[in-house]
Amino acid sequence: TINDETVELVQPYFEMEDYTLQHGKKVCGNVAGLLSWTRAMVVFYGVNREVLPLKANLAKQEGRLKIANAEKDKAQAELDEKQAELDKVQAKFDAAMKEKMDLENDAEACKRKMQAASALIDGLSGEKIRWTQQSKEFKSQTKRLVGDILLCTGFLSYCGPFNQDFRNLLLKDLWETELRAHKIPFSDDLNLIAILVDQPTISEWNLQGLPGDPLSIQNGIIVTKASRYPLLVDPQTQGKEWVKNKEQDNELQVNSV
Numbered sequence: 026t027i028n029d030e031t032v033e034l035v036q037p038y039f040e041m042e043d044y045t046l047q048h049g050k051k052v053c054g055n056v057a058g059l060l061s062w063t064r065a066m067v068v069f070y071g072v073n074r075e076v077l078p079l080k081a082n083l084a085k086q087e088g089r090l091k092i093a094n095a096e097k098d099k100a101q102a103e104l105d106e107k108q109a110e111l112d113k114v115q116a117k118f119d120a121a122m123k124e125k126m127d128l129e130n131d132a133e134a135c136k137r138k139m140q141a142a143s144a145l146i147d148g149l150s151g152e153k154i155r156w157t158q159q160s161k162e163f164k165s166q167t168k169r170l171v172g173d174i175l176l177c178t179g180f181l182s183y184c185g186p187f188n189q190d191f192r193n194l195l196l197k198d199l200w201e202t203e204l205r206a207h208k209i210p211f212s213d214d215l216n217l218i219a220i221l222v223d224q225p226t227i228s229e230w231n232l233q234g235l236p237g238d239p240l241s242i243q244n245g246i247i248v249t250k251a252s253r254y255p256l257l258v259d260p261q262t263q264g265k266e267w268v269k270n271k272e273q274d275n276e277l278q279v280n281s282v
Contacts, residue, residue, distance in 0.1 A: 027070045035063060172204045172211025173220065180217055185247045185255065189240045221246045233270040236263060 038044050049057030166173075179200055184192045196217075204211050218227075218239065227245075231237050235245050244264070248255045257264040269279060 027066060032067050032070055035067065039064065039067070166212075169210045169212050172209045173215055175204065175209070176200055176211060176215055177217060177220055180243075181221075181247060181251045184243075185251060189243075192243070218242050218246065221250060230267065230271070233267050234263065235267040 044060065046057055046061055049060040176196060180192070180196065184195060187195070196215075201211065222242070222245075227237075227242060230242070230245050235241055241263075244257075245267070248257075248264075248268070257268075259265055265279075269277060
């Protein structure tokens with residue numbers, strides 16, 4: 026209930042010389058207490074007059090802070106919700122980017138394969154004519170296979186004892202004439218050596234000491250492929266040295282006569 030008027034009314038008393046705590050104690054203790062209380066109330070009023078606006082402002086600011094915190098909590102909740110949506114979208118984006126990279130890698134690999142295939146096709150396009158001709162030749166060889174095999178087996182079975190001239194006589198003059206008479210197809214330019222042995226084997230035989238002329242190669246074929254044991258008439262010992270070198274890894278034992 027203290028106001029400015031009350032403070033103004035008691036102010037003259039405070040200016041009196043004997044309105045002090047010491048003088049009050051001289052008169053009466055109760056008076057001294059009342060005097061001290063009046064001064065304290067005036068001081069409290071002055072302080073409280075400055076504090077009340079501050080309290081009111083504090084309450085106002087606390088209200089605003091509460092509202093701001095509520096808005097902050099709401100905004101934080103919205104932020105968390107949006108962050109969760111962002112995380113989901115980011116995960117989808119990462120998966121899509123990974124799928125994109127995989128597709129790009131697959132496309133690049135497929136492109137390289139296509140380029141390699143195109144280069145291969147371009148490189149082999151010139152072989153089409155040769156393949157076509159070779160395919161026709163294979164069909165023709167298949168038809169002539171019976172007669173060619175007859176000549177090869179006849180050579181292995183019966184031509185071993187004879188020289189080159191008599192072998193040619195048997196093959197060209199006798200057996201081929203017989204095949205024509207019986208209408209058995211065969212190759213006119215039959216190469217017995219090419220059919221019965223490959224070139225790497227011939228090269229190996231040459232390294233082992235067998236001469237490279239056709240007669241020696243034919244003799245080597247008869248020795249290695251005929252079903253009967255060969256008898257070598259070998260005055261120059263070339264066949265003997267070749268057999269020894271050829272069968273060296275098989276521990277061939279040679280008895281000198």
